[in-house]
Amino acid sequence: MLRQRQPLGLISGNRVVKKQLTPYQRGLIVGESRGGAKSRGIAKALNVVRSTISYTLLQEDLRPEGTNLPKTPRKNTYTKSDERNLLRHVKKYPKDSYKEVIEACGL
Numbered sequence: 001m002l003r004q005r006q007p008l009g010l011i012s013g014n015r016v017v018k019k020q021l022t023p024y025q026r027g028l029i030v031g032e033s034r035g036g037a038k039s040r041g042i043a044k045a046l047n048v049v050r051s052t053i054s055y056t057l058l059q060e061d062l063r064p065e066g067t068n069l070p071k072t073p074r075k076n077t078y079t080k081s082d083e084r085n086l087l088r089h090v091k092k093y094p095k096d097s098y099k100e101v102i103e104a105c106g107l
Helices: 023-034 039-046 050-058 080-092 098-105
Strands: none
Touching (some): 023 039, 023 050, 039 050, 080 098
16 A cells, blocks of 8 residues: 655655656666665665666666667557458448448458
8 A cells, every 4th residue: 555645745846757767867777786786775866666676677688778668569450451452442432331341341
């Protein structure tokens, strides 16, 4: 369970929620861990969550020069042949409604 904040207490304006780390911050994390610092100390010093430190260290080998990893694109729900079939049908019968196109192409 999350620890509650003290009522009327200050909220740290330095911490940005759900932002990616910069390559510089990743370099600091990796450098401090190689220097022998514990993840708890690194998290406290850099004002990030400990799980972020762990994940950054796990992904270190995949990041050349500490850059962001590209996001995987969404997979298509249709194949190339489905697309060709749809285009062929629409060119042949341009006045078909959306429902008729779906029924004719089997989508």
